[in-house]
Amino acid sequence: MGLLDGRTALVTGGSRGLGRAICLALAREGAKVAFNYARSDPEAGALVETLRQMGAEAWCFKVSVLDKPGLQGMVRDIEARAGTIDILVNNAGVGQVVPLALMEEEDWDRMMNINVKGAFLCSQAVLRGMIQQKRGRILNISSLAGVKMMQAPVHYSAAKAALKGFTEALAKEIGRYGITVNCLAPGVLDDGVSGNLPPAKKDDYLRHCALGRVGSFEEVAEMAAFLVSDRNSYMNGATVVLDGAV
Ligand SMILES: NC(=O)c1ccc[n+]([C@@H]2O[C@H](COP(=O)([O-])OP(=O)(O)OC[C@H]3O[C@@H](n4cnc5c(N)ncnc54)[C@H](OP(=O)(O)O)[C@@H]3O)[C@@H](O)[C@H]2O)c1
Numbered sequence: 127m128g129l130l131d132g133r134t135a136l137v138t139g140g141s142r143g144l145g146r147a148i149c150l151a152l153a154r155e156g157a158k159v160a161f162n163y164a165r166s167d168p169e170a171g172a173l174v175e176t177l178r179q180m181g182a183e184a185w186c187f188k189v190s191v192l193d194k195p196g197l198q199g200m201v202r203d204i205e206a207r208a209g210t211i212d213i214l215v216n217n218a219g220v221g222q223v224v225p226l227a228l229m230e231e232e233d234w235d236r237m238m239n240i241n242v243k244g245a246f247l248c249s250q251a252v253l254r255g256m257i258q259q260k261r262g263r264i265l266n267i268s269s270l271a272g273v274k275m276m277q278a279p280v281h282y283s284a285a286k287a288a289l290k291g292f293t294e295a296l297a298k299e300i301g302r303y304g305i306t307v308n309c310l311a312p313g314v315l316d317d318g319v320s321g322n323l324p325p326a327k328k329d330d331y332l333r334h335c336a337l338g339r340v341g342s343f344e345e346v347a348e349m350a351a352f353l354v355s356d357r358n359s360y361m362n363g364a365t366v367v368l369d370g371a372v
Pocket residue numbers: 138139140141142143144145162163164165166167189190191192217218219220221240267268269270311312313314315316317318319320321
């Protein structure tokens with residue numbers, strides 16, 4: 127018996143990095159897994175193959191989290207194949223290392239759009255089905271940079287902090303339908319958006335982290351799989367920090 131047997135999950139930004147690891151963890155726990163992505167065709171195709179080899183039903187969609195009609199079409203497609211989506215993981219995100227003084231308006235907009243507006247559009251796209259079945263789990267992937275005062279790019283911190291507020295307000299709004307909304311805030315991980323972190327920043331993180339190391343995608347994915355499961359039934363509107371004690 128897996129934690130997620132019989133459930134259907136949609137993971138945004140599943141082609142690489144943390145999203146990929148979450149897809150693998152959810153599939154291992156018995157879920158049918160759909161994910162979207164923006165550009166990485168070979169990686170997405172390879173992941174679908176791997177998920178199917180694990181015995182999971184799996185689909186991928188090249189649809190941006192900012193493409194509202196595309197997202198609606200994707201949700202209809204998933205629902206036709208697998209039934210209502212039970213789990214949404216708003217993982218798709220981007221990072222950028224740039225000081226505020228040099229930040230272009232386009233940098234700010236891209237950061238807020240992909241990280242925050244994307245979560246809004248994806249949540250809205252799946253909510254009708256979740257409300258109808260009076261069941262659902264939404265997990266938003268924030269970051270330590272959004273919940274703790276630390277030296278991080280200002281637009282990234284602002285976007286990730288917005289996801290915490292988004293989580294709390296949405297949890298209040300839709301708890302009555304049996305849908306929970308939670309947030310997971312990882313510290314620095316060994317790749318992905320932290321890949322461009324200047325070495326001095328990474329050293330500083332390691333100095334402050336009680337475990338003395340960065341986290342892995344797999345460690346965060348394990349937590350995500352539990353958080354979206356029925357075993358996690360009373361947590362709602364919460365932000366779980368996974369950072370080795372920084
Ligand atoms: N890595 C870390 O240290 C860390 C720490 C804390 C929080 N996080 C958060 O974890 C999440 C994943 O980060 P990551 O490190 O795994 O990043 P990553 O390796 O760069 O992967 C980002 C994923 O998001 C997808 N994506 C980007 N823009 C998209 C769009 N417009 N529409 C749909 N998908 C899009 C990418 O798709 P393509 O492959 O097609 O580009 C890719 O699958 C982010 O929200 C990030 O802020 C990461």
